[in-house]
Amino acid sequence: MYAEERQRAIADLITEHGRAAVNELAERFAVTGETVRRDLDVLERSGHLRRVHGGAVPMRAIRIAESGVDVRAETNPADKRAIGAAAARFAPHDGGTLLIDAGTTTIEAARSLPRDRTLSVFTNSVAVAGVLAMTMTAGRGGHTLDLHILGGRVRGLTQAAVGVSAVSALARLRVDVAFVGTNALSVGQGLATPDPDEAAVKAAMIAAANRVVVLCDSSKLERDDVVSFGSLDDIDVLVTDDGITTEFSHELTDKGVEVVIA
Structure with a gap:
C-alpha cells in the first residue's frame, strides 16, 4: 500500500x-x-x-456548539443507562452525602441510586432533582433521601444551575462522593466542556468532593473541548463503556484513575 x-x-x-x-x-x-x-x-x-x-x-x-438534553438523551442511550447503573454502586454508605452533576448519564445514575440507605443528595440539575423527587420515599424501606437543589441561573440547554450562586454554594460544601459528567476527557487536557459557566460549577464540584466519580461514555474519550475544569489527578474513578481503547485505559490507570467498564 x-x-x-x-x-x-x-x-x-x-x-x-x-x-x-x-x-x-x-x-x-x-x-x-x-x-x-x-x-x-x-x-x-x-x-x-x-x-x-x-x-x-x-x-x-473540538466544537463550540452544544447539544441540548433532549438530543443527548438519544445518543448512546443503552451505554448511558449501563454507566449510570455502574456508577450508582459508588454511592456513599448509609448516612453519606452525594453530589450529582447535570447531564444525561448522571440522570441515569440518579435513577439507579440504591434505596437501602439514607442519603443526602445535592444537585445543580433540574432533571436530576425531578427524578430524585419522585423516589424520595417510594420503596425506600424506611430509609430517606434528603434532596438539596443548588441555586443559580438555569441553562435551558443543559437544565443545569450555573453562575456565582451555584459556585458559592459548592464552595461551602464538603461531600463524600461527586458524580461528575464531562463533554471530553483526554490525557493532555483532562476534563473539559464547551461552556465556561458549566466548567466553573464542575470545578467547584470536584473541589467539594472527597471522591470524584466521572461518568463518560467512550464517544467523549481522547477528545478535547473548549474549557478545562479538571485534570486526571482530580479523578478517582472513571465509569465508561467498552468502547474505551486499551491504550487509553492503561494510560488512565497509570495516572491513578480506576477505570470501570459498565
Whole structure:
C-alpha cells in the first residue's frame, strides 16, 4: 500500500470511529509506530484530523456548539443507562452525602441510586432533582433521601444551575462522593466542556468532593473541548463503556484513575 492510500484509509477510519491510537493503526496497517506518526502529521497539516496524545481524533472533536438534553438523551442511550447503573454502586454508605452533576448519564445514575440507605443528595440539575423527587420515599424501606437543589441561573440547554450562586454554594460544601459528567476527557487536557459557566460549577464540584466519580461514555474519550475544569489527578474513578481503547485505559490507570467498564 502506498503512503497516500494508507493515509486516506487512516483518515476514513478515524472519521468513522471518532479516534484511533498509534499502536492500533501500526498493527492494522503493518507499519511501524513512527510511520503512523508521520502519516498523522501529514493528515493534520492537511486538515483531516487533529493529533492528540497517543493517536488522533477528527477535526470536529473540538466544537463550540452544544447539544441540548433532549438530543443527548438519544445518543448512546443503552451505554448511558449501563454507566449510570455502574456508577450508582459508588454511592456513599448509609448516612453519606452525594453530589450529582447535570447531564444525561448522571440522570441515569440518579435513577439507579440504591434505596437501602439514607442519603443526602445535592444537585445543580433540574432533571436530576425531578427524578430524585419522585423516589424520595417510594420503596425506600424506611430509609430517606434528603434532596438539596443548588441555586443559580438555569441553562435551558443543559437544565443545569450555573453562575456565582451555584459556585458559592459548592464552595461551602464538603461531600463524600461527586458524580461528575464531562463533554471530553483526554490525557493532555483532562476534563473539559464547551461552556465556561458549566466548567466553573464542575470545578467547584470536584473541589467539594472527597471522591470524584466521572461518568463518560467512550464517544467523549481522547477528545478535547473548549474549557478545562479538571485534570486526571482530580479523578478517582472513571465509569465508561467498552468502547474505551486499551491504550487509553492503561494510560488512565497509570495516572491513578480506576477505570470501570459498565
